[in-house]
Amino acid sequence: MGTTRTNRPAPWAGLLGGLALALALALGATPATAAVEALDAIVAVVNDDVIVQSEVEREIELVLPQMQRAGTAAPPRPQLEKQVLDRLILKRLQRQQARALGIEVDEATLNEALGDIAARNGLTIAELQATLETGGIDFADFRADTRDQILTSRLQNQEVVSKIRITDQEIDRFLERESSLLIERERVRLQHILIALPEQPDAEQVARAERKAKQLVVKLRGGADFAALAARDSDGRNALQGGDLGWFEIGATPTLVADLALTLNEGEISDPIRSSSGYHIIKLSQIEGAKPGNLQQTHVRHILIRTNELVSDADAKRRLSVLRQRILGGDDFALLARANSDDTGSALRGGDLGWVNPGDTVPAFEEVMDKLGPEQLSAPFQSPFGWHLVQVLERRTQDSAEGAMRIKAREALQQRKAEEAIEQWLRQLRDEAYIEIRLDDLEP
Known part of the structure; x- marks a missing residue:
């Protein structure tokens, strides 16, 4: 049995052995089906909640079609389960935090979001549901995942983003250094692989992580598919998206890779970059340029x-x-x-x-x-x-080019600070939680 971060006691932990059976009976299962449900093993305890194997399976069913559509090869099963479990733990922690703060997503908001998703794809809600289920995604799972995303966004905005302050002096300094770059290279799309290190690594752990990162860079520069390697080997939270971090305004890239966002050519792979969390590999996958409008x-x-x-x-x-x-x-x-x-x-x-x-x-x-x-x-x-x-x-x-540039600078600084602050907040949320991994082969 693996255990991580038992920061505070869980006196109720002894009750968890029979929880799957109790849940099965509460949901109206017959004794025969309840016996089957009892086999739905608890794979992780997260504070006063649990994650069971069937949740991991459902999340995998949700993730695999997304990876397929993105052209990302799925990693071997053990790595995929590890990535999915880590993702579920972060979801569960944020859901618990939102509940404690009274943050909710009502049905009207959820339905509006689903309507927007359908409209962006030229579909009705019914057509969206049919399309998803044809692709192997249960609509109820997709609906729940959408609710979680809205909830997470609201929580992060309230707890992190809304507390970020950008001063006029910061904007002035930013524009002095980087205003021309906002025009010449407005947005970049980044991909990321993280080879994680523990909080206090020894020399052997550092050497092993560095060696693995350098080997991956050699493979990538030799033509290996970045998304496939990220899904298989990355410890980053975007691993199952092929390491895709999405689009960043040029000034809003995380501080660790800010220089690379300005200097890498499209499609270029960085050397491994060391930080307190491990070794990072960055690919600049796309570049867009534009001038500020009205x-x-x-x-x-x-x-x-x-x-x-x-x-x-x-x-x-x-x-x-x-x-x-x-x-x-x-x-x-x-x-x-x-x-x-x-x-x-x-x-x-x-x-x-x-x-x-x-x-x-x-x-x-x-x-x-x-x-x-x-x-x-x-x-x-x-x-x-x-x-x-x-x-x-x-x-x-x-018609104010100067005003538009100041707004773009403010947005870039806000996004840059937010990305770093959210990562730090998620790490703190996890460090302060009671988390117990029940299966050794799913140990993060």
Whole structure:
């Protein structure tokens, strides 16, 4: 039995042996089927929750078609199970954290997201479901995975991204150093392989990891498929996506690879890079270049209700729903904002935030604002600051190259800091958790 990070005791651990049988009976299984379900072994304990073998199998069923569509060869079964289990542990930890903070994804939000996914692919929801199931993906699993992604995004925005601050001085320094690069090489797509090291490696562990990383670089430069090697050998959390880190604004690349993003040619493989987490191999898979265009601005106003010991999420949402009905019935938004909004700065102006540039507000606010037309009023929604009611007054396009560059610089700095902060936060979340791996062949 393998055990990792038993930072705090789990006095209930002795009860877990019969949990699979209890769950099977609770779900209405017959005694015969319950005996079969009892064989659904617990493969990991994550705080006060468990991950069972069938969950690993379902996740593999979800991942394999994605890898196939991306042209990524699946790694051998033991490595695939290891990668999937690690992914499930991170999902479970974030789901637990979201539950503790009261963060939820309601059915309306989930259905809207699924509708957007279907529309981007030119499909209806029914056609999306049929397409997924034809490809071997159960729609219920896809739906649950989509909910998890929205939940994770909200959690990370609240706990990490919303706390990142970018100063004007940082933007000025960034533009002094890298403004021309924002134009010449605007976006890059990166792939990544990590050969991990323990927190305090000995000399032999370091030498072994370095040797493995150098061997992989030789294979890659000799024509080996990066995605296949990443899925098989990488310890990074994007391994099952072929090591694909996605697109980055040129200034938003993680600090570790910022120089490489500027200097590697398209398709080029880096030498191994040492960090505290291990050895990294980077491929610059694609480059895009563009110049900043016009600046789209939104004139917006809002009413904010903050939550605290006396005001719950339900109370805040209910109060805003009443205010929304009054506004729709003809009451003056500005008067209600002055009387009710907890944003004292804008409340004095009738909730008016003035002209807002992209990136000036937190993502949850900007996402809702961008979907509204002039004079449209939002439904109550939540951001890291509380609950909002938003109305867009008007929009305009400003021909401002300098303003657009400052916005791009702010976004790049925000994304760069966010990528590093989220990695650090996930590591802390895992370090502070009780995690026990029950099967040696799935030991991370």
